[in-house]
Amino acid sequence: MNFQSLDFDQKHLWHPYTSTTNPLPCYPVSKAQEVYIHLSTGETLIDGMSSWWSAIHGYNHPLLNQAAHQQIEDMSHVMFGGLTHQPAVELGKRLLAMTPDNIQHIFLADSGSVSVEVALKMALQYWHNHAAKRGEVSQRSQFLTLSHGYHGDTFAAMSVTDPDNSMHKMYKGFLPQHIFAQSPACSQKVEGKWPEYDPSDLADFEIKIERHHPHLAAVILEPIVQGAGGMRIYHPQCLSRIRELCDQYGLLLILDEIATGFGRTGRLFAFEHANIEPDILCVGKALTGGYMTLAATLTTEKVATGVCDGEAGCFMHGPTFMANPLACSVANASLSLLQQNHWQSQVLTIENHFEQELPLLLTHPKVKSVRWLGAIGVVETHQPVNLEIIQAKFVSQGVWIRPFGRLIYIMPPYICQPEHIKALINAIRVAIEDDDCFY
Structure with a gap:
């Protein structure tokens, strides 16, 4: 995606819960594969959101691709x-x-x-x-x-x-x-x-x-x-x-x-x-x-x-x-x-990492509470996030997390490995240290 396309997007395309008069920045995606979102600007991000909780198997899954290809022929x-x-x-x-x-x-x-x-x-x-x-x-x-x-x-x-x-x-x-x-x-x-x-x-x-x-x-x-x-x-x-x-x-x-x-x-x-x-x-x-x-x-x-x-x-x-x-x-x-029931062990692995890592964030003064269940992990802060700044902070760390209000949460694809979960939680840890990420 080139500059002209991004400029058109910003001027004419309405994104969810985003102003047309003062639009939030959007990051151009060229491809998504497994747990990764690849930006056309060169960055590769670990997806912590499963595209709003839907892409549970990750992206570009061969079985799902095959089903789509076969059906569209009919x-x-x-x-x-x-x-x-x-x-x-x-x-x-x-x-x-x-x-x-x-x-x-x-x-x-x-x-x-x-x-x-x-x-x-x-x-x-x-x-x-x-x-x-x-x-x-x-x-x-x-x-x-x-x-x-x-x-x-x-x-x-x-x-x-x-x-x-x-x-x-x-x-x-x-x-x-x-x-x-x-x-x-x-x-x-x-x-x-x-x-x-x-x-x-x-x-x-x-x-x-x-x-x-x-x-x-x-x-x-x-x-x-x-x-x-x-x-x-x-x-x-x-x-x-x-x-x-x-x-x-x-x-x-x-x-x-x-x-x-x-x-x-x-x-x-x-x-x-x-x-x-x-x-x-x-x-x-x-x-x-x-x-x-x-x-x-x-x-x-x-x-x-x-x-x-x-x-x-x-x-x-x-x-x-x-x-x-x-x-x-x-x-x-x-x-x-x-x-095939692989999701059960996958989600349990994610939950175990949340249980080990999220409570450690409670020592930070900006954190009000943490909670988790299955492949849902939540950090609630005392102050609301500055979405534009914290989003850029996450992108700079190679992760995609989309907070709202006082909630920084992750609902990653089930196929995430322990290193992916650790990277997502570490990115939250870095973000809450930055005062500019909050109002």
Whole structure:
């Protein structure tokens, strides 16, 4: 990429959460291979972000490349309305084999945000039909969720994202009003064991579900790990108790595993830490190993029947690129890699290095806390980072880490070796020594 291209990019291309009037610098990528991002300016960076948590197998994987090449020779896309194809059927079989037995139906969507939109619409349509059978109008139009949660950038997804502690607070007056309970306290597994569970973690949640349950369509949350809303890790027994409360009050439980699904937390799905089952499950990001955008919303026979057994006679949603054959083929290859089970030892190795190295950073006065689970490592600082300066600092050290706010976190590809993890953590250690990297 030459100077003219970078100049055009800066003047005309809008990057995520970046101003057009004062754009942040962008680094030109010429190639990505395994755990490395190669810049056209000559630098090679160890990727600590898995391209926003999706490229779990690394880049340019031969099996995923082969799946894409083979599929594109047949068809890159065909509408899913009235047509079907083997890549979608095969992906459905693989997903059902990976998820609990109560999951029976799969809606293949375009992106993580869309999968959340689909889940919320499923819950609303389920209760709409339930009330209509009794000649009533459904009063269940709200959702209960946790503070510090994040579920995506589209409007329904934003409405269940924390309205006060997220990047979406400016839209607060335009979004539907839902119910937010205090998030459980951060919890940390050490040497394979969780600390003792404190039931008061859910005191506010229990009050709000009791008070609002007649008007709730579902509870929606990120299991065990809250992502972009704060990179918070909470005790699995909180999730177990929430499942009990949903059963007690007859509510659907939607679990957003877009960030945590497919091994990121050390279990194939984060809800497995709590030994529970969801009513509706959202997955995305790592589904295709970071190659293409694809997501899925999975649900039970009970929910699917309730959604379709009404006036409309079907679920009222259908994206243009639903079940895209090219994306489905790559997803099948990605899940095939996971089914070889190498991810389990890979993620455990990464977790062990986090457990050894991250606590050492607590001696620094800029560090407020550290936390880790599986292939997720977080350093929370007292001061917010200066993104432009700290990004350049990381690049100069040969790593790619993209912090936000007061959070410096890494979610590397599973194939990272110990030397890669050490380089990423050392780069954080160097950055927190530099006052210019913080406001």
